[in-house]
Amino acid sequence: MTINCKGKLIDLSSPKVMGILNITPDSFYDGGIHKNETAILKHVESMLNDGATFIDIGAYSSRPNADHVSESEELQRILPIIHAVLKEFPKTLISIDTFRSKIAKQCVEAGAALINDISAGKLDDNMLQTVANLHVPYIMMHMKGTPQTMQQHANYNNIAKDILFYFSERIAAAKALGIVDMVIDPGFGFAKTIEQNYELLNHLELFKMIEKPLLVGISRKSMIYKTLETTANEALNGTTVLNTVALQKGASILRVHDVKEAMETIKLVEALKR
Template identity: 45%
Template sequence: MTTLTVGSHRIDLSIPAVMTIVNVTPDSFYAGSRTASTETIAARVREAAAAGTSMLDVGGYSSRPGAEDVSPGEETRRLAAALEVIRREVPELPVSLDTFRAEVAERIIRDYGPCLINDITAGEADPSMFGTAARLGVPYIAMHMRGMPDNMQQLTDYRDITAEVCSYFEEKMQRLQEAGVQQVILDPGFGFAKTVEQNYELLARMHRLTGLGCPLLAGISRKSMIYKVLDTDPADALTGTTALHWECLRQGAAILRVHDTREAVQVVRLWRKFRENS
């Protein structure tokens, strides 16, 4: 699959795409990504559009360990507030909903039109998610994770992490096909139920996942696999993120999910020039 279709939007994945994170939460792990007000949402999405993003990923439920629980109603309210702004300010941009709740995805898509669904649990948290994505006819992003954010870092016992992630996705892809989901993207889930060392092992072998036949999304932006190695914090992890984005592209990523749009777009441009001449 080299083209994603999201309603009237088409995303050409023959060129690596940049997905900009828009967090409408008060407690996301990187404070610089939080956009709680109408004004900050508008400013962020306009800036992302001007920098050349391919799409926006809007989240109303923080997945960092220890984050507060959010009711479906509150998550829906947060996403709706963001979509109101996005559809007004940058209607040309496709939107991804970062949610693991089918009812939330369905209500937002009903009210604001087709969106990708970005499910960090790959249907584990809500078994109705696959059927909902199929019925709505929208692209679905399945991420690898064990457990849930509050206990995932106690579930890091793997014999061969890359092989186990591949097996996980093979089973999910079979179920998604049976449910009727036509467009599937796979996210290895860097930082979710993985140690720092396991994240790098998986990154070094991520190309093996391309053999599954679905586009790959890499979400490493400012994560602990970067700032822990550099002995810093998320606010000071942009240089490390940019360096590893190159490796994600080299390993076959079709989408980079990022906090910093301009820098990621520049990496993609340099990568394309390098590939033209290699």
């Protein structure tokens, strides 16, 4: 199971880590901590040295009830960082966390390698065609509504089956336009209650039937820290526990804040499988 990133085949049959780089002031865990280019590059270097295959850059916070950000502001935040990262670390495979086709296009033209869309094309009618034209891998996530309204839409008949149906429809739409490399993300925390998140994780192996790489992003989320009655800052151990479960159930990519610990988790789970 491979995806083609800038002419390089990435083998996802052995799980990989995607390091999170939020350049937003209001992300739930690390909002505003990377205050300048020097701090950002130091963090990227650390994630790459710890073993990250991808660096996922986001300039629009998608936490529940997040502030709306204009396209121009999102672009002003993200383009200089792409240029700076690639100047310092030219081989970096940058993923762009955006649901806007104009942002996706300009970021890929600036050197980004793949697009990570929380809406699977549902918040921008031009996104799927844009990705098809760009010939980059596409991560499509499950969400209902928008980041501002999603928690009002946490209603399902059967959460795993409903999301499987959602992906079958979105993958068909993407294939029809010529998108080849796709990764699916069930969207933990997006239009889902804490209980629904655990039900989804408990049935994660069902997503193998889609035969696409599976990305799991549960790093330091409220499903962990609220269950443990703690905070996002104290949720690393819980993240590792649930990432272990996700790997055992077929996750191909772990999207995390803490790359070193995720790499160790993968190494141990792979040893267990052997």
